[in-house]
Structures are given as structure tokens and as C-alpha cells.
Amino acid sequence: MGVYLLPSKFNTNREFFNAISNDYERFSIEGVPENIESYILEKYKIDISSKYGELNIKNPFGIASGQLSTNIKQIENGIRDGIGFIVLKTVISEDGLGNSSMEDWKVDAPKMVIEEIKSQRGEIGYTTTWKGRGWHKNFAEYLEFMEKSLLLSKGSCVPVIPSCKFNLPESREQNFRDEEYRYTLGEFLKIWKGTIGSSNMYIEKDFSPTLAGSSMSKVKDTILRWLNDVPGKIREFSPDNKIFLGVKLMNTIFDDEFQIEMFKTILNSKGSPDYLVCSNRLFDSEKVFEGKKGVAYGGYDLSDRNLSVLSALRRLERSGEIKGKEVPISATGNICSGKMMLEYALRGCQNGQIHTYFQIPYENYKMRKGSRVAKAFLELMINPETGLVAGLQYLYEKGILKKQDGIIKFEEVVDIHRHQILIDGDED
Numbered sequence: 001m002g003v004y005l006l007p008s009k010f011n012t013n014r015e016f017f018n019a020i021s022n023d024y025e026r027f028s029i030e031g032v033p034e035n036i037e038s039y040i041l042e043k044y045k046i047d048i049s050s051k052y053g054e055l056n057i058k059n060p061f062g063i064a065s066g067q068l069s070t071n072i073k074q075i076e077n078g079i080r081d082g083i084g085f086i087v088l089k090t091v092i093s094e095d096g097l098g099n100s101s102m103e104d105w106k107v108d109a110p111k112m113v114i115e116e117i118k119s120q121r122g123e124i125g126y127t128t129t130w131k132g133r134g135w136h137k138n139f140a141e142y143l144e145f146m147e148k149s150l151l152l153s154k155g156s157c158v159p160v161i162p163s164c165k166f167n168l169p170e171s172r173e174q175n176f177r178d179e180e181y182r183y184t185l186g187e188f189l190k191i192w193k194g195t196i197g198s199s200n201m202y203i204e205k206d207f208s209p210t211l212a213g214s215s216m217s218k219v220k221d222t223i224l225r226w227l228n229d230v231p232g233k234i235r236e237f238s239p240d241n242k243i244f245l246g247v248k249l250m251n252t253i254f255d256d257e258f259q260i261e262m263f264k265t266i267l268n269s270k271g272s273p274d275y276l277v278c279s280n281r282l283f284d285s286e287k288v289f290e291g292k293k294g295v296a297y298g299g300y301d302l303s304d305r306n307l308s309v310l311s312a313l314r315r316l317e318r319s320g321e322i323k324g325k326e327v328p329i330s331a332t333g334n335i336c337s338g339k340m341m342l343e344y345a346l347r348g349c350q351n352g353q354i355h356t357y358f359q360i361p362y363e364n365y366k367m368r369k370g371s372r373v374a375k376a377f378l379e380l381m382i383n384p385e386t387g388l389v390a391g392l393q394y395l396y397e398k399g400i401l402k403k404q405d406g407i408i409k410f411e412e413v414v415d416i417h418r419h420q421i422l423i424d425g426d427e428d
Contacts, residue, residue, distance in 0.1 A: 006342060020390055044408075046392050050410055061335075061380055063354065064353035072148050082373075083158060088161065090135060093167055102134075106133065115129065119304060150192065163206050166234065231270060263309075274328075280332060303335075337379065338388030348415075
């Protein structure tokens with residue numbers, strides 16, 4: 001079995017292929033319908049809704065934390081263009097006096113370069129390179145941004161999730177800076193309660209890709225300590241445990257076996273997370289960008305590693321080597337097609353967080369008008385050979401999915417790994 005479980009292009013019955021090809025051509029001129037999910041359900045009897053943790057989302061595609069979720073206009077546009085959910089740019093924790101132990105991750109460097117990248121297996125993809133790290137403005141501005149974004153979320157039913165990088169001790173001998181956790185979480189919870197209400201606050205704890213390349217992450221025991229202790233530390237300073245905690249795992253510079261060890265540690269950690277985000281970009285210590293040596297990168301090497309590790313995780317679960325509650329997973333890493341979203345879903349991922357694919361050169365999109373997100377949506381959903389709808393129809397025709405009340409459901413793909421061995425990959 002290779003990396004992929006699905007063919008490079010979906011081969012569906014002629015009637016379906018003709019119908020979706022016609023829609024693909026028409027929408028490329030007219031634009032994607034405002035409520036594309038209802039259109040797909042009515043015409044193709046396919047339900048593409050899913051979950052983000054316990055939240056309902058209309059489709060599995062979201063904007064990842066990064067340069068596309070740094071201002072309120074981007075949030076408005078993402079919601080308008082049909083995104084399923086949005087993760088806000090990662091802010092850096094601080095105490096009530098404005099002190100932050102992770103100050104080095106507040107880097108104002110918005111310039112990005114989108115470039116082709118060839119994987120070790122020879123596949124050409126895209127990667128985004130920039131020097132910036134977390135939110136570089138002050139914390140009060142982030143809270144204002146968070147509040148406005150949550151109000152938009154409440155009005156649109158599109159989940160918006162804050163993201164934070166909390167204090168991390170550089171060694172086992174160093175203590176956590178509790179005041180950074182207490183103050184940051186307290187301010188977050190005030191904003192959440194004032195906008196969304198009494199429901200648990202969704203929050204992502206971000207282990208960034210640049211952290212993987214820093215001196216802080218050279219010792220495996222240090223990383224495992226973070227994974228074991230940080231979830232409990234976040235819960236400790238969340239009154240009445242009013243949070244739904246996600247942890248965004250980094251791809252370390254170590255091998256796949258250590259990635260699995262990270263999963264085992266976080267799943268059995270103190271105050272274990274409610275969901276995981278797996279896993280952010282790889283790190284190239286030798287590449288130089290804008291005078292800075294060492295940058296994060298993506299492309300097919302990233303998705304290859306993530307899919308391989310997730311497959312190994314599921315095999316260990318089925319064999320009983322990993323026990324305990326299965327937590328929801330949000331995928332991230334080279335989600336450049338509906339097909340890639342399904343590759344992650346077949347390994348149990350509820351949804352996918354996207355950054356680079358919303359910024360690739362225009363010639364990669366068939367649609368010629370509208371925003372980049374709208375153009376990308378047409379490809380992700382309606383492309384007749386690699387889109388999500390065609391992929392779900394393909395899985396149904398192969399007998400891998402069954403209809404429920406006459407409907408093919410994306411959420412059923414997420415459950416496949418629980419009750420059958422992953423399907424064999426096709427070679428064509």
C-alpha cells in the first residue's frame with residue numbers, strides 16, 4: 001500500500017460525471033451558489049456537512065490560523081465565501097503586565113511567497129514561505145479582533161476559534177509561568193462569554209512549526225513534557241473548565257516513531273485535549289528566506305508524513321496498542337483538493353484547515369471571478385475528477401459508503417477506520 005488510499009482521479013458513472021462536469025463549467029462562469037451545500041444535497045443526494053469537535057459545520061473546509069485570519073475583513077470575506085470554519089491568527093500569551101516569555105514569536109513580517117515545491121516522491125505542490133510568526137500587535141487589539149470575529153460567527157453559524165501559543169519551559173528544570181496562562185485565558189473567557197454566551201469556549205493551543213526548528217525543541221523529553229503538562233495547565237486556569245480544548249501538534253525534526261510517541265503522550269496527558277489538529281508544517285533548517293535561515297514548508301512531503309503517521313496511529317488503535325477515548329481530529333497539511341480532504345477523512349479527520357491552497361497562482365483555478373477562497377471552493381467541492389462530491393460518489397459506487405435514507409454522507413467517511421481496515425490504494 002502506498003501513501004494514498006484513493007486514485008489520482010475519481011472514475012464515476014457517466015450520468016453523474018456529466019452532471020457534475022456541467023455544474024463545474026457553469027459555476028466557473030457564474031460563481032458557486034450561495035448555499036452550495038443545499039444544492040449538492042438536493043441534486044446529488046450528498047451531504048457534505050461535518051463537525052469541528054462537537055460543533056456542526058456546513059462543509060469540512062476551514063481557514064487555518066495564519067495570514068488569512070489576521071483582520072476582520074478576512075473573517076467577513078471567509079464567511080461570505082462559504083467557509084466551514086475559521087481559526088484566528090495565533091496570539092502569544094502574556095501576563096497582566098504585558099510580559100511574555102514567548103516574545104520571540106511576535107514577528108511582524110507579512111510578506112509571503114508562494115512557490116512550487118517538489119516532494120521526495122517527485123510530486124509538485126505549493127508551499128508558502130514567510131518570516132512572520134504569531135500575532136504581532138498588542139494583546140488588547142487581539143481581544144477586540146476576537147470579539148468582532150465571534151460576533152460574526154454567532155450571526156452566521158460559522159465557527160470562529162481563537163488560537164494561542166502559551167508559555168513553554170525550555171527544560172524540565174524550568175517552571176511554567178502560571179500568570180501568563182491565568183491572565184490570557186481569563187481575558188479570552190470574558191470575551192467568549194460576552195459574545196457567544198455560557199457554552200464552552202473553543203480554543204486551539206498552537207505548537208508552531210517554527211517551534212520545531214528552535215533550540216527549545218532539540219530534546220525529546222522537553223517536547224513530551226509540554227504535551228503531557230500543557231493541556232492540564234490550560235484547564236487549571238479555565239474556571240469551571242469552560243473550554244473545549246484543541247491542541248495543534250507540530251511536526252518535529254525527529255522521525256515518525258516520535259510523532260506516534262507524541263500522540264500517545266498527548267492522548268494520555270493531564271487534562272487531555274478534546275480534539276487535535278494534525279499536524280502543522282515541516283521545518284527546513286537550511287533554507288534561507290529574506291535573510292533568515294530556517295523556514296517552515298509544506299507540499300506533498302507534509303501530507304505524506306501526516307497521512308503516514310495517522311495511518312500508523314489508527315493501526316495501533318485497532319491492534320489495542322493505543323487505548324482510551326478517541327478524540328476528534330482536524331486535519332491540516334497540503335489540503336489541495338477534495339481528494340486530499342478525503343484521504344485525511346479516511347483516517348478519521350472531521351475537517352481540514354487550509355492556508356496555502358487559498359493563495360496559489362490563479363491559473364490553478366478554473367473560476368475566473370470572485371475571491372481566491374471562492375475559486376478554491378469550486379475545485380475543492382465540484383471538480384469532477386478530484387473534488388469532494390465526486391470523491392464521495394466514487395466511494396459509494398465502490399461499495400465503501402452506503403446511503404442512509406437515500407443520502408451519501410461525508411461524516412460516514414470519518415467513521416470508516418473504526419470498523420474496517422483502510423481500503424487499498426489504487427495505482428492508476
